[in-house]
Amino acid sequence: xxxxxxxxxxxxxxxxxxxxxxxxxxxxxxxxxxxxxxxxxxxxxxxxxxxxxxxxxxxxxxxxxxxxxxxxxxxxxxxxxxxxxxxxxxxxxxxxxxxxxxxxxxxxxxxxxxxxxxxxxxxxxxxxxxxxxxxxxxxxxxxxxxxxxxxxxxxx
Amino acid sequence: xxxxxxxxxxxxxxxxxxxxxxxxxxxxxxxxxxxxxxxxxxxxxxxxxxxxxxxxxxxxxxxxxxxxxxxxxxxxxxxxxxxxxxxxxxxxxxxxxxxxxxxxxxxxxxxxxxxxxxxxxxxxxxxxxxxxxxxxxxxxxxxxxxxxxxxxxxxxxxxxxxxxxxxxxxxxxxxxxxxxxxxxxxxxxxxxxxxxxxxxxxxxxxxxxxxxxxxxxxxxxxxxxxxxxxxxxxxxxxxxxxxxxxxxxxxxxxxxxxxxxxxxxxxxxxxxxxxxxxxxxxxxxxxxxxxxxxxxxxxxxxxxxxxxxxxxxxxxxxxxxxxxxxxxxxxxxxxxxxxxxxxxxxxxxxxxxxxxxxxxxxxxxxxxxxxxxxxxxxxxxxxxxxxxxxxxxxxxxxxxxxxxxxxxxxxxxxxxxxxxxxxxxxxxxxxxxxxxxxxxxxxxxxxxxxxxxxxxxxxxxxxxxxxxxxxxxxxxxxxxxxxxxxxxxxxxxxxxxxxxxxxxxxxxx
Numbered sequence: 007x008x009x010x011x012x013x014x015x016x017x018x019x020x021x022x023x024x025x026x027x028x029x030x031x032x033x034x035x036x037x038x039x040x041x042x043x044x045x046x047x048x049x050x051x052x053x054x055x056x057x058x059x060x061x062x063x064x065x066x067x068x069x070x071x072x073x074x075x076x077x078x079x080x081x082x083x084x085x086x087x088x089x090x091x092x093x094x095x096x097x098x099x100x101x102x103x104x105x106x107x108x109x110x111x112x113x114x115x116x117x118x119x120x121x122x123x124x125x126x127x128x129x130x131x132x133x134x135x136x137x138x139x140x141x142x143x144x145x146x147x148x149x150x151x152x153x154x155x156x157x158x159x160x161x162x
Numbered sequence: 163x164x165x166x167x168x169x170x171x172x173x174x175x176x177x178x179x180x181x182x183x184x185x186x187x188x189x190x191x192x193x194x195x196x197x198x199x200x201x202x203x204x205x206x207x208x209x210x211x212x213x214x215x216x217x218x219x220x221x222x223x224x225x226x227x228x229x230x231x232x233x234x235x236x237x238x239x240x241x242x243x244x245x246x247x248x249x250x251x252x253x254x255x256x257x258x259x260x261x262x263x264x265x266x267x268x269x270x271x272x273x274x275x276x277x278x279x280x281x282x283x284x285x286x287x288x289x290x291x292x293x294x295x296x297x298x299x300x301x302x303x304x305x306x307x308x309x310x311x312x313x314x315x316x317x318x319x320x321x322x323x324x325x326x327x328x329x330x331x332x333x334x335x336x337x338x339x340x341x342x343x344x345x346x347x348x349x350x351x352x353x354x355x356x357x358x359x360x361x362x363x364x365x366x367x368x369x370x371x372x373x374x375x376x377x378x379x380x381x382x383x384x385x386x387x388x389x390x391x392x393x394x395x396x397x398x399x400x401x402x403x404x405x406x407x408x409x410x411x412x413x414x415x416x417x418x419x420x421x422x423x424x425x426x427x428x429x430x431x432x433x434x435x436x437x438x439x440x441x442x443x444x445x446x447x448x449x450x451x452x453x454x455x456x457x458x459x460x461x462x463x464x465x466x467x468x469x470x471x472x473x474x475x476x477x478x479x480x481x482x483x484x485x486x487x488x489x490x491x492x493x494x495x496x497x498x499x500x501x502x503x504x505x506x507x508x509x510x511x512x513x514x515x516x517x518x519x520x521x522x523x524x525x526x527x528x529x530x531x532x533x534x535x536x537x538x539x540x541x542x543x544x545x546x547x548x549x550x551x552x553x554x555x556x557x558x559x560x561x562x563x564x565x566x567x568x569x570x571x572x573x574x575x576x577x578x579x580x581x582x583x584x585x586x587x588x589x590x591x592x593x594x595x596x597x598x599x600x601x602x603x604x605x606x607x608x609x610x611x612x613x614x615x616x617x618x619x620x621x622x623x624x625x626x627x628x629x630x631x632x633x634x635x636x637x638x639x640x641x642x643x644x645x646x647x648x649x650x651x652x653x654x655x656x657x658x659x660x661x662x663x664x665x666x667x668x669x670x671x
Binding site for chain 1: 349385562
């Protein structure tokens with residue numbers, strides 16, 4: 007168990023600054039909102055402003071708290087996490103361009119590489135089987151309109 | 163009584179029963195694999211239930227929830243790794259039993275105690291929930307607002323030595339819930355010009371991100387292959403004699419009642435319930451010197467409490483719309499997807515569905531027992547499933563699940579954002595549960611706050627009405643008690659470190 011007196015608080019300070027920014031942004035957004043309601047109603051802006059105020063108070067208290075939680079990862083592990091996030095963002099942009107099956111296959115292929123899998127058969131087979139079966143299940147069975155390109159035409 | 167019959171008619175058809183069975187078996191597999199939590203499994207499988215009838219979808223999720231809470235005991239007993247957080251107390255007596263060559267007996271005790279605990283919890287829910295709903299029907303907006311605040315205060319105070327972080331987490335959840343159209347006047351807020359945000363940050367993508375992606379990111383960081391761990395010692399006999407069972411029954415009954423009660427408090431769950439149940443049974447037991455060293459009564463107490471807490475967490479969830487824990491919050495998501503708003507009105511609007519859920523919680527333990535008796539000898543194999551193939555697939559399921567509800571790629575982006583937020587919350591020691599509870603109760607809290615103020619003609623005098631005042635005092639008391647405990651612990655640590663410093667000085671002198 008760690009306590010504020012001895013623990014390093016860098017993480018808490020950074021988070022406090024971020025929360026202060028969030029609080030201020032909410033305040034400014036709400037100040038510009040022309041929806042104050044009638045005299046007895048706190049309005050659409052009143053409740054979020056109240057929450058933002060409380061958040062700012064707690065953010066000021068945060069640097070005095072213990073830095074609990076898990077330690078930040080070493081560089082290689084951190085890069086692996088960053089890699090997965092990058093893959094997910096790339097997947098978002100690729101969905102509309104190359105369709106669900108290819109985009110998801112690439113996502114899984116990359117994720118498996120990052121997980122340390124190097125055997126070529128599962129690296130190729132698992133992403134294809136997964137994305138095709140998910141497309142079939144959601145598009146054909148559940149009727150969900152997943153993004154389509156040329157490959158999806160073979161399965162729908 | 164008509165709701166009882168309607169509920170039975172709804173649940174006793176082939177489709178819900180089949181989904182209950184699939185869910186229970188799936189839950190057992192999920193629970194037995196260390197690292198896969200019940201909340202994460204429900205969150206990523208939730209989109210698969212959109213297309214079913216509400217009761218079938220809920221049966222699948224309830225089966226997964228209950229099955230995984232039970233099966234968390236399997237790796238806890240065999241590997242000393244709790245399959246889910248609810249099984250943390252199971253390790254205390256389960257693992258030493260396995261070390262003493264009684265793994266088979268421990269697994270049987272866990273199965274029997276879980277079954278009885280879940281049955282007792284189910285019966286308590288069946289009888290208490292309607293009475294609680296009758297009381298809750300008298301609640302007005304002020305009561306619901308204060309109840310929401312109480313839930314957040316309670317769950318934040320559970321964050322050991324990090325109450326401020328728990329409160330921040332809850333507030334962020336409440337703030338996220340304000341994004342989009344306001345529930346009273348219909349004005350768009352905090353959308354930053356994005357049309358996709360007008361309907362709010364989708365609840366499902368946020369949940370999938372927080373519990374699915376964040377957990378997966380942690381696993382990618384660690385790149386741990388938990389599967390493949392061997393349990394080489396012989397499991398011994400799986401038989402449990404009637405005499406042995408009779409010796410366990412009083413503790414199971416007592417611990418189940420505790421587990422249900424603790425689970426029913428918003429923000430708590432099986433993990434806390436099982437520790438309290440284990441501790442209480444140990445306190446009252448004769449010859450309790452073996453507790454924590456492989457006493458079957460300790461194992462039975464922990465397992466019955468965590469399984470009884472499953473129906474317990476559903477009591478505030480269904481009756482008040484205030485989730486008992488994060489898994490129950492995800493179940494609220496499942497209900498709202500089907501257009502059902504949990505709360506006291508649900509008992510009149512969809513009484514058959516509510517009672518069907520109650521009966522489902524009584525059928526699941528029976529299924530668990532049957533499935534368990536048939537396959538208990540092979541469960542050690544589940545813990546050996548290599549997980550390095552699983553996490554990339556979970557990422558894939560998160561993507562398709564978050565996209566599926568609205569067929570909107572923007573939801574995938576929201577999920578990624580929530581996943582990154584969840585990952586950094588874990589790193590910073592911010593508990594995610596208050597955020598989810600805040601997200602769920604956000605609309606209830608805002609509507610309650612504004613309506614209560616409108617009714618009081620702009621004044622906040624409604625805070626001084628009896629029930630809101632009691633709830634406010636309870637919230638303050640909960641936070642004050644947590645603060646006091648934290649300060650006491652800090653003092654004790656300071657004193658012990660001073661004493662050890664003195665001792666070392668004496669030694670050096």
